[in-house]
Amino acid sequence: MEYQIDPTIMPVGVVGLGLMGCSITACLLMAGHPVIAVAPVAVDLQHAAKRITGHLSRSAEEGLTTKTPATCLQQLSITEDYAQLANCVLVIECTLENLVIKKKVYEKIEAAISEDALLTSNTSAIPISILQGQVKHPERFFGLHWAEPSHTTRFLEVICGDKSDITKGEYLYAISHYWGKEPTLVRKDIRGFITNRLMYAMYREAFYLVENGYATVEDVDRACRNNAGYWMTLVGVFRWMDLTGVQAYHTVMKDLFPTLNNTTEVPPLIDELVKSGARGVANAKGFYDYTPEEAKMWEETFAAFSYEIRKLALKYPVDVVKKKVAENNAH
Numbered sequence: 001m002e003y004q005i006d007p008t009i010m011p012v013g014v015v016g017l018g019l020m021g022c023s024i025t026a027c028l029l030m031a032g033h034p035v036i037a038v039a040p041v042a043v044d045l046q047h048a049a050k051r052i053t054g055h056l057s058r059s060a061e062e063g064l065t066t067k068t069p070a071t072c073l074q075q076l077s078i079t080e081d082y083a084q085l086a087n088c089v090l091v092i093e094c095t096l097e098n099l100v101i102k103k104k105v106y107e108k109i110e111a112a113i114s115e116d117a118l119l120t121s122n123t124s125a126i127p128i129s130i131l132q133g134q135v136k137h138p139e140r141f142f143g144l145h146w147a148e149p150s151h152t153t154r155f156l157e158v159i160c161g162d163k164s165d166i167t168k169g170e171y172l173y174a175i176s177h178y179w180g181k182e183p184t185l186v187r188k189d190i191r192g193f194i195t196n197r198l199m200y201a202m203y204r205e206a207f208y209l210v211e212n213g214y215a216t217v218e219d220v221d222r223a224c225r226n227n228a229g230y231w232m233t234l235v236g237v238f239r240w241m242d243l244t245g246v247q248a249y250h251t252v253m254k255d256l257f258p259t260l261n262n263t264t265e266v267p268p269l270i271d272e273l274v275k276s277g278a279r280g281v282a283n284a285k286g287f288y289d290y291t292p293e294e295a296k297m298w299e300e301t302f303a304a305f306s307y308e309i310r311k312l313a314l315k316y317p318v319d320v321v322k323k324k325v326a327e328n329n330a331h
Helices: 019-031 042-046 048-061 069-073 099-110 128-132 166-179 195-211 217-226 237-244 246-259 268-275 292-314 320-330
Strands: 012-015 035-038 076-079 090-093 118-121 141-146 156-160 184-186
Touching: 012 019, 012 099, 019 035, 019 048, 019 069, 019 141, 019 166, 042 048, 048 069, 048 076, 048 292, 090 099, 099 118, 099 128, 118 166, 128 141, 141 166, 156 166, 166 184, 195 217, 195 268, 237 246
Parallel strands: 012 035, 012 090, 035 076, 090 118, 118 141, 156 184
Antiparallel strands: 141 156
16 A cells, blocks of 8 residues: 555544544544544444534634534544445554453454554553554554644654554654644654653652642642643753753752652552542542532633643744744845
C-alpha cells in the first residue's frame, strides 16, 4: 500500500466510542478523513453521534474548522460492523485498558483490514511491545496516545514498539500534523511513554504532600495552576530551565532529589476514593465535593477552557522564535 498524506483520500477507523473515541473521531473529521467509527458495545451507539456532533458544532463556532458539522458528518459512518473497516488505511483502537478486551478487538479488526493497513492503540498504560504480542502483524502496530479533548489539544505521541517498522511510525508522525498536532515520535517503547511518566511523577509527589500533611488538595492544585500551569503551554521542562537558569536547577536537584517520594504503592487517598465509588465529576464524587450542578458546570468550563487555551497556544507554536528571528533578519 502507498500511504497517502492527503487526509481526504485516507479512510480511518476508530474502534471504541467513549469519551476519547468521540473526540478523536471529531478531530479526524475536521482534518478531512472519511471515518468509520465502530462501537464495540451497543451502549456507545446511544451517545456517540450526539457527542461527535457537539464537538464539531463547538469547533466550528470557535474557529477550529471552516467546515460545517453537516459537511464533516457526511464523511462519518457509525456502526457495530467491523467488516466496514475493510478499506481503512489506519485504525485507531480506543477501548478499555484491559489486555483481554483489546486482544479480542484486535482479532476482529485484523479479520477486516488489509495486511498493510496500520493498526494503532490509544492506550496510555500498556506498553506497545506487549500489545504487539496480541496481533498478527506487529510491524504495522503503533501507539497513538491522544489527550482529551483530542480535537482541541496539540498533544499526540506516536509510539513504536520493539517490532514496529520505524518508517511507518514516521508516516504517522507526518500525517498527524494534518490533525492540528505537534506530535512526538517515541522511537523506543517504555511504559507510560513520555507525558505519563512526567505527569505521574508529579501526581505521586502531590499525593505525598497531601497525605503527609504538608499541604491540602487545594494548596497543591493552586501551586500547579499558578506555577507550572503558567509556563507549560509555552515551553517544556528543558526550555524552562534554559530560560530561568540551568545552574540553579543543578544546585537544587542535588539537595531536593534525595527527599522526593519514590513509593511504588498506589496512594491511600486515591485508593480509598476509588473503592468508595468515586469517579470525579462523572458522578460528582472525587477529591473535591461537588453538587450535581457544580460537576456539570466543571465539565462545561473545562470544555470552554480547552478552546480558549488552544487559541492562545497557537499564537506561540514550537518554532515561534525561529520565525521571529527570520522576520528580523529579512528586514
